[in-house]
Amino acid sequence: MTTGMALTALYYLLLIGVALHALLRGGVPEKVGAALNIGASLLTFAVIPPLHVxxxxxxxxxxxxxxxxxxxxxxxxxxxxxxxPVWCLGFAIANLFVHFARFTVQNEVPLAYADGSVAWAYLALVALAVGTSHEAGVVAGVRLADRVAAKLRRLLASNETNEERQ
Known part of the structure; x- marks a missing residue:
């Protein structure tokens, strides 16, 4: 397996995992973002030209x-x-600038165009995963902070109740 094939396989595994996470744990924006990523990935796969060109x-x-x-x-x-979505938009705009660079600099090394075009999709998936986790409340730090705050509230409430009884 070549490096390119391995990276493609990694991308599709990441896509499936992030999309499932967004579809199962996210709200409407996360679900739409997952559908957008899946649709774009499938369309891109369908239209990519042969390797030699x-x-x-x-x-x-x-x-x-x-x-x-x-x-x-x-x-x-x-x-x-x-x-x-703002992060993903920024990554998508950066990706468009890679295409614009290729429009203007025709003697650019093909590998640079390939790497520049593909890298932003990985980052968009990571942003969607982080956003979904944040919105779903599964970020460990947030959940821990919520648990600690709830315990402190209960402790304070029990102390107030004990003081009232005395």
């Missing part, structure tokens, strides 16, 4: 999908109170 010039179908993804994250960011 891939990354040699701007891949217009992939550029169109990436522009749609940026638009989708913009809409999610505008319609929700979540922080993660």
């Amino acid at each position: 891939r990354w040699r010039s701007v891949d217009l179908p992939t550029f169109a999908i990436d522009a749609a993804v940026a638009t989708g994250f913009f809409v999610i960011a505008r319609c929700s109170d979540r922080f993660w």
Whole structure:
């Protein structure tokens, strides 16, 4: 297995895991974000050119999908109170700039275009996973803080009750 194949397999495993997490634990914005990531990934997989010509010039179908993804994250960011869509939008815009760079610098090394185009998708998945975890309240620090605060409230309430009895 080549490095590229391993990274692709890792991406799809990450996509499945994050999408399931968002679909099971997230709210509506997380579910829409998961659907956007799944749809874009499947469409990109369907339109990628053969390996011998891939990354040699701007891949217009992939550029169109990436522009749609940026638009989708913009809409999610505008319609929700979540922080993660803003991160994903930033990653999507950075990805679009990679395409713009390829438009303007035709002698760019194909590998640089490939790496620049792919890296942002991983970061968007991580942002969705972090956002889903945060919104679902499963971030360990948040849950621990909530438990400690609840115990302190109970302790204070029991102390007040004991003082009233005396």
